[in-house]
Amino acid sequence: MKRIFLSAALALSFIAVNAQSDRYKSAMEKLIATLDTTKTVDGYTELGNSFQRVAEAEKTQWLPYYYAALATVSAANNMFVTGQTDKIDPIVDKAAPLIAKAEELQKDNSEIFILKKMYNTAKMMADPMSRYMELSPVAAEALATAKKLNPENPRVPLLEGQDLFFTPEQFGGDKNEAKKKFEEALKKFEAFKPADNLAPHWGKDQATYFISQIK
């Protein structure tokens, strides 16, 4: 009888633990699915906050910090696209401590260096004339590290392609070279298997979109 009780207690606690991580998984899955379809600054801000809540409740998971930073940087990029460069700084500055937390929990991860590259590029875009000299090499180095840590990461050629795409030709931009990078990214997306369904998997749509923009 005693043994049966013990087994029952064990089983119950197993269920409880499982329920906990199920809760994490389902919350994250829901948020990531929303992130995949979000396009507005308000949407990204809200998602950034939501991921941050999960991050701070969990404390030991790097992914919610990663996604909170990703949403924040995406909000800043959105400000850049809509020409509101003066609003980039207060938004993108929120991403720095999130990236640092993610890196604390997960060292030498290619995806975090991708994030660092995006953060520095966004920061530079707020005032390219005076920040180019300082931040451009920092961003390039982060991307180079991301590539070194995982040469098969499809987001590396995606960002390389974006740099070539957005840089004016006289500054070394090249749409044809960009297209090659996006095609390389697509190939890598085909081969890329995320570790699980919470791991970063974004970017394929972007690569397809940019290719469609290049004649």
Add this chain to the structure above:
Amino acid sequence: MKLLLTTALSLAAVISSQLANSQSVLKGMVTNNKSKPLPGINITLKDTYDGATTDSLGRFSFSTTEKGELTLVASSTGLKPFEQVLKLTKDSSYNFAIQLKAEITELSAVVVTAGTFEASDKKRTAVLTPIDVATTAGANADVTAALKTLPGTQQVGESEGLFVRGGTAAETKTFIDGTLVNNFFYSSIPNISTRSRFSPFIFKGTVFSTGGYSALYGQALSSALVLETIDLPEQSAGSLGFSPLGISGGLQKLAKNKKFSWGFNYDYTNLWAVFKVLKQRQDYIKEPEYHTGDANFRFKTSATGMVKYYGYFSRNKLGFRENSIDSIGYKDRFGLKNFNMYHNLSWREGLSNGWKMNLGVSYAYNQDDIDGGMQNSSNQDVVLQGLEWKDFGLQSKGKYFNAKAVFEKRIVGLSAARFGVEYNNSNDNPNYTDYTSQHYDFTIQEHLKSVFAETDIYLTNALAAKVGGRFEHSALFDRSNIAPRASLAYKLGKESQASLAYGMFYQNPETRYLRSVGNLDFAKATHYVAQYLKTNKNITARFEVFYKKYDNLVKTGTQYNNDQVAANNNGFGDAKGIEVFWRDKKTIKNLDYWVSYSYLDTKRDFLNFPTAMQPSFAAKHTGSLVMKKFVTAWKTGFNMTYTYSSGRPYYNIYNDNGINKFADRGETDDFHNVSFSLNYLPKLFSKGANKFTVLVLSVNNIFGIKQTYGYKYSYNSIRKEAIVPPSRSFVFIGLFMSFGVDNTENVINSNL
């Protein structure tokens, strides 16, 4: 067993579904302290997933199944977070009205800017960037030349230095990494202004105060130029430069761990070839020749700590003759040999509990060997009767040691207190040789000790004050002074602010006027400055008014040869003025320009002046227009600078039995100068390139406008001659390259 498990499972399911059914609803509104709704605020039930983000009206609403004692947090960057402990039971409902106050942060707080110009990449209130200093036409990469396009400075062309708000060049002192720099400029040449010694590329930050500067600095009646050297370089790089003036080369190496770097530069300049093409007014016996070398190392001592060393050596010489104004048919000969070295070592460290420390020492040695004389028409040395004093030698040796320690403690928010000590030791040893080879040798030794304290008080994001004081003791004069300083800044709007500054400033009498110390005291200036500043990313508008009162200025008495010797501190004077600065990067596409205007009303009675009058180094109206345009398609930057100055007074003063009288006086014509420069960057952003090349072409006084700085007189006041630049225009062409010296940079560049 199986049954038990099933029961347990269904039990768990029932419990969780019940939990899901009993929800608490939390809603509310978030505003700032002016009751304006705040959107995008993160509302969190601490340690749970539950929460919301406020909408555009500051509202939020969410439900939670959590129970028990929980904390609701409302937070966003730049705001002080709000926390409230809640007791959540079945179906509880809360409605919040949350007010968030702004946190005092560097990003949003007002900055005291009265009297200062800053060149920085980081600071919001900076009016220039370090790149601006290098690309201002006419500046030719001289830090001080670029500063001369800002209001408050004079266009003095006949001697070096920054003449600020009616002050002499000696009233501006320069500091590198906190410590005083002696001989910041190359040694003086009669009626030709020299350059500042240091390359602008070693500095990352420049603070140029034209009045009311901090208690951390002293011994400057008018102005402090505070330069901060760069920290670790971004990457290892080598550099080479070629021009008809000379060659230069250097190397900077950054360690793999990015915590240590070292480097050196060498520069050889010889104006022989250039003077063959661009005719000089002077007839050069020895065209100016400079050997300049520098070396540095920097290392991180911790996340916030850094040790930096910069060392500089220069050896240069020149010699020329020109028609003598004192005796027709004869020539004046002037020769100068200079050796200078400068070492600066600094250590800054963030300590625990909000303490910071800045230590610095510098040592400089300067030696000038000046040789003066007269020559006849066939260029042979002669000594003329009555003009024997023109045949002389002067060897001046100066040794300078400066040390400074500053400690800072963050009190609350941005408010901080700092205090420290400074020690300046100078040993000036001029050795004069007259035409009979008689030597006159003497030494002036000064130990100046200072103690200072200052506090930054941030009352809100919109109101800040800086209050400080400085105590100095001079061993040479056996005098002490106490100088209070205070400034206040108030934020008027998101982009605009007003600030006020007040301060008392003391300075030793210049050693050049000293033969003995006598009963001399510090000269004194009192500054009152009021400023309005509006800055955003594209436009800077700055308006400043000031009043400066001078007391205890040095008066000179008897003269040895043509030298004036300090007699007493009975001099006085004042200066008042209005200054306007406007910079606009946006209105005209791809054109960045700034306009400066200064109005100055100043009079002083000092040195041998017969009365209080406008000194010859001060013009009433001064203005500059600086334009920069980068044409991306041509990879070329075009820069133009126009400077204007109304006529300056000139005087010929003679001593009639102890009374100074005017032999002649007048005013020069207005001064105009247009300079142009072009930077061509052929490899700019080219893919895969690991080189950065810039071709520079610059022309000073491109239209060859006649410029008169003043007049000089023969010793007997019979003849008068205009002081003009050595040549109408000056042209410079140079090619500078930097290139990566390790793989990191290849990687970076191929990824650009």
